Amino acid sequence: MKLQSLLSAGFFGRQYHPDMILSVNTISSPFRGTQIVYALGEDVCNAPDVRPLSLGDLIGKGVHVWSYLWPLVPSCLSFLDFHAESRALSFREASFISFLGQLWKSDWSASRDATPYDVTFEAAEEREDAGEGATNPRTYYRSHCATMGMSDEHSSNGGVTFSLLQKAVFWPLYLSSRTISAFDFSVLRPTPRFLNAIAATHPSSGGGKDRIEDGIVNVDEGAGYVSNALRANDGVVPLFSQWHPCDCENTLCRHYNHGEGILDSPEKTPHDTPPEAGVWHVHELQDAHHLSVVPIWVGSGRQKAFWRDLGQWLRAIDSARVDDVIAAFEA
Incomplete structure (x- = not known):
């Protein structure tokens, strides 16, 4: 997305255009930040400062x-x-x-030019305000959003859990997943805009922004689906941050709710109709963690199903672009 924004701004010269990027496909990307960085030590009020001895x-x-x-x-x-x-x-x-x-006091780790600050909610909003994340009408966008099975009330997938072997190998992700789910958003300063949106959609928030600034708003009581998306996560990134840059009301997006997910039913894929450019196609990978698909290849059936589906999506994009070129010549 950064590259496309630079192309749109003419950073490399006017001979280059954002249409040069045909598709953007992401897996568990922290478009809008992640609360895990605060749990690890980023200052909740003065980022990019880091809490001592965290x-x-x-x-x-x-x-x-x-x-x-x-x-x-x-x-x-x-x-x-x-x-x-x-x-x-x-x-x-x-x-x-x-x-x-x-x-x-590190000039590197406590600076804005470091990964921990890049994945704060504050940095994500700065990118959005600068126009980074805007869709290009001739580019195809697709995001794959992983959510882990959890047995608590914040689970978005029916409480399905992973095997003991998986938990033994990937236990840090299960620990961080619990940390993300239990994070107290009310301590963040400045208050992220997505919290204001949640408060505005729930009548008990009592005054929207002021209640959030007072640290009173309970995220779990506001805006059902979005509230759950703040808690559901893949062990590193919350679900809502994996969707796409910007709020849904400020971008074009389609959120798919499959009876059977991509990882479980590769034959049932939504590619019967030509893909739509300039729109984020958001797909949830249920019962998956941050490392389920990449970068470790284990050759599981679910992993093969993901890459098979992605290949079908890319072929559909190629076919749609060929049809556009033919139509342009005929016109």
């Missing part, structure tokens, strides 16, 4: 230590290269005093 702070310090000593790391560990030279973080470019200063 898990995120300790990870940042660990990266600084590793980067400082990188020239001494054996070549067999080259896959752990954090490219310290790009920020002059190793002992060859930075003094020991500078290194200690970075451990005290």
